[in-house]
Amino acid sequence: MDYSLLLSEFRRVVEFPDKEFLKLTPLIERIRVKKNEHLLKAGDISRKVYFVEEGCLRQYLINTNGEERNIYFKVECGWCSELESFLNNTPTELSIQALEDSQLLAINEKNWIYAVTHIPPFTMYFIRAQQQTNYMLKKRLGEATIETPEEKYIRFLQEEPQLLLRLPLFQIAAYLGITPETISRVRKKIGSK
């Protein structure tokens, strides 16, 4: 079994000795999911933390009208989970779905708790990664209601251009909180794909 992608992601952020990593790998399973398959649905209790080796996941909110908003997309080297549900054993309101056929690493609840309490570099990696997510979410929350559709799309082009190439427009629209029609018009206006 090759876990080099995971290890390199850890080492991007913290020091992670081989010895500690060997304690972690037995706690991991590798799974494959098909495009459109759900890993977590609103109302379910989350049982696993996922690391994307290949493919793309989205976490999203759906309202009573069936309208959806994507919270984020996670591609290679991204983590996707709903720890709040996982740790408190409560149903989540946020769903997780594969947008491409994907290969994932998964850690279950018991193993995750073991890792975070017994493998210090994992703990520190986790705190740092959480923190980055946190800051990103705070910024995006502010931007969500202060920026115009044009500003949102231009920011997206600058910050996450690679997603444009692999996702359909309506998914990006549901991420930016605007309609596909509006994006189409912004594109025309700014003369950009």
Next chain:
Amino acid sequence: MDYSLLLSEFRRVVEFPDKEFLKLTPLIERIRVKKNEHLLKAGDISRKVYFVEEGCLRQYLINTNGEERNIYFKVECGWCSELESFLNNTPTELSIQALEDSQLLAINEKNWIYAVTHIPPFTMYFIRAQQQTNYMLKKRLGEATIETPEEKYIRFLQEEPQLLLRLPLFQIAAYLGITPETISRVRKKIGSK
């Protein structure tokens, strides 16, 4: 020095033996800030993590037009910080300001890193608290662009009614991402304060 509020907050979430807590208290300082004073301004590098003993802080985003959006308010027993800036030594885009005269506990960078690497219950508390914030932010990010002003205000009344009593309306408006005029009209419509 009395740190009972902090200790009770820890114990709300995790087990926290007195022995461990005594390792933490020497790392803390108590500070007072006046209403409207800034603890962190966009462009600054964050140096401390704050725990609110009394008063109210807000973290907010400001754009080039001077428009503001409040990310959240933190009152008694809340934590307010920008760890991302703090840990990476990079300027933050999110400011922190006192909205009332406030009494805070503060932990500086060196001490925070010591605590999170040497005081396990602090580490676990921190991970759990981060996680809660994370989930709250994800949900609010989805809601920010899917809910109507009326839905936002009603949710606010249900979830955080105590804030209504201590904050001016325009701060709440900047939190919900709508104008004070719109809130006024929603109030009239739903016949509620």
Next chain:
DNA sequence: ATGATTTCTTGATTCAAATCAAGGTCTTTG
């Protein structure tokens, strides 16, 4: 390849919330 389905663009129209404006209420403070 070809038809079927999905996705994207463009145009016309509607509508909800922002903006602009003014007056009223509440709070602070000298």
Next chain:
DNA sequence: CAAAGACCTTGATTTGAATCAAGAAATCAT
């Protein structure tokens, strides 16, 4: 207490994005 300033409400108007609708382009499956 009076005056100033801050805050909130209400009304009139504007406007930007959503919605509705249709057709074009791209992708997928057989």
